[in-house]
Amino acid sequence: MELEKASARLAPRTPWQATDLGTQFYRHWAGPITAVWLLFTAVPYALLLTLAAVGNSLWPLFVFWWLKPLWERPLLAFYSHALFGETLTLKALLKRWPSYALPGLAGQLTWRRLSPLRSFNACVWQLEQVKGDTASQRLKVLNSYPSNRGGMLTLLILHLEQFMTFGLMALLYMLVPWQFNLEFSDWFYEQSALQLAISGLCFYLVLCVTEPLYVACGFALYLNKRTWLEGWDLQLGLSRLGERRRAAKNIIATLLVLMLAAPFMEPAQAQTAASSTTTSEQQQVIELLASPDFMPLEEHTERQWINRDNSDSESWMEKLWEFLFDILDGDKVDTSSAPVNIPDALLWAIFWTLFVALALWLIVKVANQFGLRKHHSDKRPVIPTHVAGLDIRNRSLPKNLNRAVEEALKAGDTRAALAVLMRATLAGVLARYPVPLAAGSTEQQCLRTLQQQHGNPLPIDYLQRLTQAWISTAWAHRPVSDEQVRTLAQHWQQMDPLEADHG
Structure with a gap:
């Protein structure tokens, strides 16, 4: 994404301010986005509504409702391009449909269909197009504290759909002449094909408003979360400062040229040029200092109780x-x-x-x-899967540790032999002595954390000797002897079976 082309100001906002920005998206592109919605849904909904009216069943309308994530894909594609200066035509949306509509769609139509964060998470699958573990980790980061209020947005839009649908139905039924003798129960029970068609039409007209609004607000929440995490506002601010500095350099160069040419110019002309240049430079400095980057403007609203003891009337x-x-x-x-x-x-x-x-x-x-109460938690620290780039998951470890070490030593690769032994030792020690480790922790950081929380029992003391041999071989390029490696492997096998068995 080219952030400089964004037609909206990307700045950290609260979730509800970001939602309000989404309503501005919808209001700004209300005409084109409604045309997109009608293009992709009018014909399918008309066929399903006809089938529902003929069969006197609501199942076809339920199918359309269940396929909402599919109908929302073109709307999100339009918003994501329009925000950055590229307004997609209806023909372009139809042509690009497979590229933006298929990624992550299977999950959204099955086990993720009822997720209240659908509008927010759809941006990850469709715009970033990540899959598998990468998508799960990405969603975990974006949905981390503080909350993005995506679930509350879904709840609000759901109630808005219901109220608007029933309100539109009530309006239409109140306009029906009284000689038809319609009762309230006829709206929901023993409906004729005409009544079902009217109800379905009211629901679709409401969706023409709520669905583009829902997608726009979810997209705005996604942009706001990435702005908080990735500092988009700082990036844009620094870019603007760079442009202003380049402009200032051009002004300085112009001033140098004018100063060199001053002896050859008339005094009055030189003075006029210098004063105009100085005024322009001062104006740029004033605008720079008054910009939101240097002088942010904040509005605070305070409510105070007015003393009304002297008033004649009391509430x-x-x-x-x-x-x-x-x-x-x-x-x-x-x-x-x-x-x-x-x-x-x-x-x-x-x-x-x-x-x-x-x-x-x-x-x-x-x-x-203020954190004065201690929250007792019985949760054990999660054992990491990688330490210093070493995969310590059980499925990645060899079934026969001695054989793997000997094969590496026979091949003359001391580093590989120590790596296998290091991975097995870290997996066993962390399984017995779990500690919280940050992502990207080094071997020494892991060792220090273990010593701080569990002292120096035999396995941790062994890990310290192994770490010294590993650092000397892997990082200092001073490999230890093969006999030292075999001795370390033998010592590890002599540990408690609970710590040494990784098969």
Whole structure:
């Protein structure tokens, strides 16, 4: 993506601000995006609606609803190109359909169909076109904290579809003349083919609005998440600063040329040129300092209670509070005329119970907010699959460790022999002594973490000797002798079977 061509300002936003940006996308391209929706869905929906009306069944309409991820693919393709200055025509969308509609579609129509994050995750499969473990890792990163509110967006659009559909149906039925004697139950039970067709048509008209809006908001959430993670705003800001510096260099070069040519120019002309150049340079500096990169403008809204003690009229809420406190006081209210005479002791007991409960709740919330409470977790650290580029998964380890080491030594590859032994040792030690490791941790970082959390038991002490031999061979290019490698392998086999058996 060429970020410089984006027609919208890519900046870190809250999820709801990003959703609002998506509504702006829809409003800006409402005409073309509606044409795209009609091109790909009008004929299929008309056939399915006809089949539903003839067979008096809702199953054809359910099929269209289930295929929503398929109908949303052209909409997302249009938005993703239009945002960066390329407005795809209907012919181009039809021609490119296999390239953007098929990646990840099988999963979206089966086990991922009911995912509330469909609008957000579809951007990963369609725009990035990743598969398998790469797609899973990518989705895990993009859906990490803080939440992108994709599930809440789906819930809102779902309710919006229902309310708009029922509202449009009610409007049409209210316009029907009374001599047809329609009842509310006829909308849902014992429907005729005409009534089913009208209901289906109302649903499709609503989809012409909600589906392009849903895709636009999901696309905006995806752009916002990538802006937060990849710093798109910083990249664009630095690019603009680079362009301004290049412009400043051109101005300086022009000034040098004018200074060299000044002796050959008339004094008045030289003074006029210098003043105009200085004014232009000052204006550029002022605009640069006033830009959002240097002086961001933030708006804050504060609400304050206005004292209305002197006002003649009081609201019903103020009167209610005055009445309650008068009851608690027991002085200003005539209890004989009250409809219910509640004892003062009971009222005070209820009041103090609620007050103490509220105070305790606030204390707990504050303690959680500042991390004063310790959250006990029984979850063991996840054993990593790779350490310092070494694959330590069980399925990647040889079934016979001694044979693999001997074959590498006979081939004269001491590094390969130590690598096999290092992988097996790391897998066994981490299985017995699990520790949290960051992605990309080195052998020494893994060893230090193990020593800090578990001390120096026999396996960790062995790992330290093996790590020294591995670093000397692999990184210092000073390979140890074959006898040292065999000795290390023999010592590992003599460890506890739980730690040495990796088959």
